Amino acid sequence: MPVHTLFQGSLCLITLDTPPVNVIGLETRVGLVEALDAADAAGVQRIVITGAGSAFAAGSDTREFDSPPLAPHLPDILNRLERLPSIAAINGVALGGGLEIALACRMRIAAPGVALGLPEVTLGVVPGAGGTQRLPRLVGIASAAALISEGRRFTAEEALRMGIVDAIDADPVAAAKALPEAALADVLPASARPAPVADPEAIAAARARAGKRAKGQFAPQVALDLVAASAELPLPEGLARERAQFLNLRRGPQARALRHVFFAERAALARAKRFSVPPRDLKTAVVVGGGTMGAGIAYALDGIGLAVTLVETGTEAAARAEANLGKLFDDAVKRGKASPEASAQGKARIAVVTGYDALPAADIAIEAVFEDLAVKREVFAALDAALPETAILATNTSYLDVNEIFAGTRAPERCLGLHFFSPAHVMKLLEIIRAGTTSDETLASAFGLAAKLRKIAVEAGVCDGFIGNRILTRYRQICDVMLIEGALPWQVDAAMLGFGMAMGPYAVQDLSGLDIAYANRQRKNLRNAQGLRYIPVADRMVEDLGRLGHKTGAGWYDYGEGAPTPGAGVQALIEAASREAGITRRAFDAEEIRQRALTAMIDEGLRILDEGIARRAADIDLVLLHGYGFPRWRGGPMCEADRIGLPVLRDRIATYAKADPLSWSVPPLLQRLAEEGRSLADLDHEGG
Numbered sequence: 001m002p003v004h005t006l007f008q009g010s011l012c013l014i015t016l017d018t019p020p021v022n023v024i025g026l027e028t029r030v031g032l033v034e035a036l037d038a039a040d041a042a043g044v045q046r047i048v049i050t051g052a053g054s055a056f057a058a059g060s061d062t063r064e065f066d067s068p069p070l071a072p073h074l075p076d077i078l079n080r081l082e083r084l085p086s087i088a089a090i091n092g093v094a095l096g097g098g099l100e101i102a103l104a105c106r107m108r109i110a111a112p113g114v115a116l117g118l119p120e121v122t123l124g125v126v127p128g129a130g131g132t133q134r135l136p137r138l139v140g141i142a143s144a145a146a147l148i149s150e151g152r153r154f155t156a157e158e159a160l161r162m163g164i165v166d167a168i169d170a171d172p173v174a175a176a177k178a179l180p181e182a183a184l185a186d187v188l189p190a191s192a193r194p195a196p197v198a199d200p201e202a203i204a205a206a207r208a209r210a211g212k213r214a215k216g217q218f219a220p221q222v223a224l225d226l227v228a229a230s231a232e233l234p235l236p237e238g239l240a241r242e243r244a245q246f247l248n249l250r251r252g253p254q255a256r257a258l259r260h261v262f263f264a265e266r267a268a269l270a271r272a273k274r275f276s277v278p279p280r281d282l283k284t285a286v287v288v289g290g291g292t293m294g295a296g297i298a299y300a301l302d303g304i305g306l307a308v309t310l311v312e313t314g315t316e317a318a319a320r321a322e323a324n325l326g327k328l329f330d331d332a333v334k335r336g337k338a339s340p341e342a343s344a345q346g347k348a349r350i351a352v353v354t355g356y357d358a359l360p361a362a363d364i365a366i367e368a369v370f371e372d373l374a375v376k377r378e379v380f381a382a383l384d385a386a387l388p389e390t391a392i393l394a395t396n397t398s399y400l401d402v403n404e405i406f407a408g409t410r411a412p413e414r415c416l417g418l419h420f421f422s423p424a425h426v427m428k429l430l431e432i433i434r435a436g437t438t439s440d441e442t443l444a445s446a447f448g449l450a451a452k453l454r455k456i457a458v459e460a461g462v463c464d465g466f467i468g469n470r471i472l473t474r475y476r477q478i479c480d481v482m483l484i485e486g487a488l489p490w491q492v493d494a495a496m497l498g499f500g501m502a503m504g505p506y507a508v509q510d511l512s513g514l515d516i517a518y519a520n521r522q523r524k525n526l527r528n529a530q531g532l533r534y535i536p537v538a539d540r541m542v543e544d545l546g547r548l549g550h551k552t553g554a555g556w557y558d559y560g561e562g563a564p565t566p567g568a569g570v571q572a573l574i575e576a577a578s579r580e581a582g583i584t585r586r587a588f589d590a591e592e593i594r595q596r597a598l599t600a601m602i603d604e605g606l607r608i609l610d611e612g613i614a615r616r617a618a619d620i621d622l623v624l625l626h627g628y629g630f631p632r633w634r635g636g637p638m639c640e641a642d643r644i645g646l647p648v649l650r651d652r653i654a655t656y657a658k659a660d661p662l663s664w665s666v667p668p669l670l671q672r673l674a675e676e677g678r679s680l681a682d683l684d685h686e687g688g
């Protein structure tokens with residue numbers, strides 16, 4: 001039974017019970033109606049609502065959001081609940097619809113430390129069962145505006161200070177039962193309370209914050225409209241408006257995309273549990289290379305309690321590595337994340353050594369040395385000799401063939417790629433690279449480590465650049481094609497920022513260094529590659545102009561005082577390249593730039609999926625969202641592909657291919673799915 005009722009004299013205890021966290025779906029709503037009917041019929045003096053197990057109710061069932069809503073609807077149930085003498089005994093987490101149930105009660109008593117919140121905007125919707133109208137009537141416009149538009153969680157103690165809960169008690173059910181009759185009799189239901197005082201300044205401030213934090217997203221702004229309206233409309237009208245907006249947003253593309261991401265993240269977490277072997281408990285780690293990545297990785301591993309030794313080449317490099325680590329610990333103090341003492345202890349904990357003689361018998365070693373196959377192979381040989389044969393050996397290579405790095409090591413089944421993103425202790429994404437030889441135990445352990453590091457882990461097969469960097473390479477290539485045909489880097493960047501990307505592709509290159517991508521192109525000898533349209537612009541930026549990005553103060557942009565400006569000589573260089581290629585330059589508008597760039601990402605994603613490099617289309621989305629600044633509310637490139645429609649995309653690519661057959665051809669998987677009328681979501685669903 002999803003809802004239990006227990007009558008005790010003139011009291012009715014209603015318990016929500018859909019394990020593990022009492023999510024509210026159709027069955028719960030039906031159960032609640034029956035419970036209220038029964039309580040009404042018995043004429044009880046008091047209703048206490050609580051949750052079974054460790055949760056009150058963690059929200060509405062998001063699986064129902066893709067179908068039309070079925071009666072009984074939660075808002076109607078809560079309107080009825082509000083007229084009854086009810087107390088919410090918040091024994092555990094109360095989110096979304098769960099908190100809205102509590103808000104419709106006359107009083108709320110919470111257990112210490114429980115988490116509360118109205119996180120609807122993070123799923124692209126607004127609270128749909130009274131949250132935007134009842135919360136401001138309890139705490140005023142300013143607090144309600146902030147809580148609802150940010151969707152953040154808060155504790156019972158914060159809720160008590162704000163006036164959302166009336167009391168905190170270790171046994172909220174007992175406290176609700178024991179509450180004197182008079183205490184309850186005096187409390188008005190929300191509908192009988194005066195409307196909150198309008199506060200246009202607080203609304204404007206929250207709007208500005210949401211405009212920055214959730215750029216491009218509708219739901220936070222709509223939520224603020226509704227909170228503002230609570231000061232003007234009688235409760236029934238405010239509730240009706242809220243419901244209409246909720247249903248409207250729920251059907252919209254942003255909510256669909258955010259739900260897609262929500263489920264994709266859950267599927268990625270579940271992947272870690274699907275291995276037949278349990279993960280190994282990793283206690284000691286060796287990190288080789290203490291540069292940008294190695295220092296960040298060592299710091300992150302230390303942060304989850306591993307004993308870390310960092311290997312560098314010589315005393316000077318070791319001193320630089322110590323300085324890199326020191327900076328990370330100091331930053332934690334500056335940001336208020338660690339005390340100076342804890343930070344000093346941390347610095348002392350990580351041993352920086354030069355050479356492999358005195359290494360501990362580590363459970364795992366992660367290599368983050370220069371992106372050079374020969375150097376990486378040497379490191380693997382040294383680790384192989386210095387560590388037990390069972391130690392997991394991982395490389396953080398961005399592009400190289402991991403099989404070649406592992407070749408010659410004993411027991412290659414314990415070797416894999418762990419591709420962290422910069423800064424390694426901050427970025428949520430980890431690509432786990434499975435080589436042909438990698439064992440399930442090694443993979444399970446890598447997923448276990450990722451979970452401890454609180455990272456989103458995605459499994460990828462071996463290819464140049466794995467999932468993320470392979471798509472990035474293609475995206476940049478197509479942007480460069482647009483440069484030579486008539487666009488300029490700052491136009492491309494502005495178009496992609498308008499799409500919602502965290503940064504434009506050329507600004508990103510300036511940040512990471514044009515020499516890095518240059519070295520990578522040299523390695524692949526792209527100038528002479530068959531079947532690829534060679535665009536010389538980026539190579540000439542390095543070779544002719546020596547513009548390497550931020551590190552030289554000059555890249556695609558010039559960096560000085562104030563905002564970056566278009567780089568001197570960059571436009572002339574691009575125009576010269578067009579002339580040499582016999583191209584008459586033409587104007588590109590933002591929409592065309594976006595469409596081509598996005599189509600390039602989708603095209604490459606489809607190939608990655610078809611080749612089995614990614615297991616699911618949704619994994620590709622997670623990589624782009626968590627590693628490359630793709631806007632979460634668009635759900636990722638593969639989610640966009642389904643939204644656009646696969647037949648439309650096939651035709652679009654076919655048109656591109658007519659004009660530029662070296663850059664474009666219809667991916668076979670796209671052709672197949674479009675013909676069969678299937679979507680990428682269908683494909684993921686079938687794959688489980």
Ligand code: NAI
Pocket residue numbers: 288289290291292293294311312313317321367368369370371372375379396397398399419420421422
């Ligand atoms: P970096 O140049 O900042 O650091 C490399 C470090 O390795 C230096 O401290 C160097 O002294 C050390 N080193 C070189 N040879 C060594 C050896 N034989 N033994 C011990 N230490 C040695 O480079 P970064 O950026 O940290 O990159 C390292 C690896 O991580 C590369 O494979 C790179 O492709 C990959 N990577 C880099 C990302 C980035 O955004 N920087 C992102 C993801 C992966």
